[in-house]
Structure formats: C-alpha cells, structure tokens
Amino acid sequence: MNDDLQQRARGIRLAIFDVDGVLTDGRLYFLTDGSEFKTFNTLDGHGIKMLIASGVRTAIISGRSTPVVERRARNLGIQHLYQGREDKLAVLDELLGELGLGYEAVAYLGDDLPDLPVMRRVGLGMAVASADGFVRKHAHGVTQARGGEGAAREFCELIMRAQGNLAAAQEAYL
Template sequence: MSGPDQQLLERARAIRLAIFDVDGVLTDGRLYFMPDGTEFKSFNTLDGHGIKMLMASGVEVAIISGRSSPLVEKRAANLGIRHLIQGREDKLNALAELRNVLDVELEQIAFLGDDLPDLPVMRRVGLGIAVASADSFVREHAHGITEASGGAGAAREFCELIMYAQGTLDDARAAYL
C-alpha cells in the first residue's frame, strides 16, 4: 500500500486483533498435492517475521481458514499464533467466537483476505484489507489493497501498516540495527 491515506491509518491505529486467511493470503493460493494425497503449502518467511513483529508490538493475531490443514496448525505454532480456527466456511461465526474470547470490538479488528468467503468479515471489521491477488469483487469492497500478492509479502505489508499507524514499526526495525 503505497502511501496509506489518513482514513486507512486511523482505522489501523485502533487495531488490537489482526486476523489472517490462509490460502491466497499466507500462501499463493495454490493447493499442492502429492500422488499419495499428502498436501503441502509454501509460506513466506517475510510474512512470518512481520506477524511475529506485530505480535511483539502488542497486537493479538489469529487465523481463520475455510480449509483444515495440519500444515497450517504447524505454521501457527511456529509463529506463536494462539488463535487458530480452521475448517470454517462461515467466517462470521468464527469472528464472533474470537470476539467473545478476546473481548474486542469490531473496529479494533483487522482482517486480511482474498476471496468471497472472506468478504463478510472484511466488511464488518474496522480494517478489511485485500491482497493484490484477491478476487476483483473483494478488492472493490476492501478498505485497502496491498501492493504484494498473497504468499509474497502481503501479510508483512499488512502488519507493517498497522505497526506504522500505531507508531511501533520504527522501534521494531531499530532492534535489528
């Protein structure tokens, strides 16, 4: 998101919970299956580190995915993501469950998605962002669109937008100087 506008920054400033879809957001959206039926996914390390930085800045992170995969469970564990909801086509109900557990208001929630099942959540939360490779209808209804595609840095961009708006990005980066 080149030069986020003031309204986008205001929305991002209020975020206490960032939620990610998986296929097409944390991955490139392709489904890979071996001849024996084993599935594998490719995750971006830049995205992973962005998620870790966002959590370290005090923002809670969750994943809501329509599909279930032990690979996603492993990736969430590797990143320290405590809130993982898989196999849920009705993402609004999953959102309601997270809100009850974490006691957050809709305007304090950000969601990064790419396809039509993500749209009901994206339209209700305070900050609904679509990845560059998202379905055109989803991009049309998002508050903003990343420059990067899903699985190729979009999650990092999303995390850094929130951190920038909240004034925590410079300190997170400075720790590496």
C-alpha cells in the same frame, strides 16, 4: 498510507489472516499419497512475529483444514487458529466474545468471496493485490504485494506504522 487506513489501523488489537491466497500464493499442492503441502513467505512470517511483539493479537481463520497450517501458526506464535470453518463471521463473533473486543478493534486480510462478510464488518478489512476483483472493490485497502509474496508483512507493517511501533521494531536490528 492514506489517512483513512492509518486511522482504522491505530485502534487494531487483533489481526486475522486467511491462509490460501493470503499467507500462500493460493495454489494447492497434493501429493500422490494424499498429503498436501503449502509454501509460506518468510517475510510474512517475520512481520507477524513483529506484530505480535508489538502487542497485537493474531488469528487465522481458514475454510480448509491441514496440519501444515497448524504447524505454521504454532511456529509463528499465532494465538488463535480456526480451520475448517467456512462461516468466518460466526468464528469472528465467537473470538470477539472470548477476547472482549469489538469489530472496530479487528483487522482482517483476505482474498476471496468467503472473506467479505468479515472484511466488511471489521475496523480494517484489507485484500491482497491478487484477490478477486469484487473483493478488492469492497475492501478498505489493498496491499501492493500479492498473497504469499509479502502481503501479510505489508499488512502487519501498516498496522505497526499507524500505532507508532514499526520504527522501533526495525531499529532493534541495527
């Protein structure tokens, strides 16, 4: 982890995730009955649980809305869920007002153009490896993993490592 990312990650108190292309591989699966499903990575899920246990609040902001994401957020213990909200910056401002946090205390993981306004405003704005090239260019950092393939875990561990919490969280399993 480079010094800039480590410095940015030290003060993070809220980590926000996009869904499609970040917590999933970006594919949308529609069934003939009109329902849809998504696949999530268990490594990402455990990373989010560890991050929450370390004291960092979590949120999802997604432009799409689906019961599957609500269920996943509830299962992981994600405290704040915003779906069907395309103006992600407005949601961020609303959430920061509620929590009494400043932009510098927020980390965001995204993959596409609608994520850029938030990514560029927060203290740590990262893109997944499979993100749009323009988005990767304007992110503070880019994960090695692709969306839905461990990128969220990498993001969570980066924050925990910078805050000195990762080794203890891992060693608890020994």
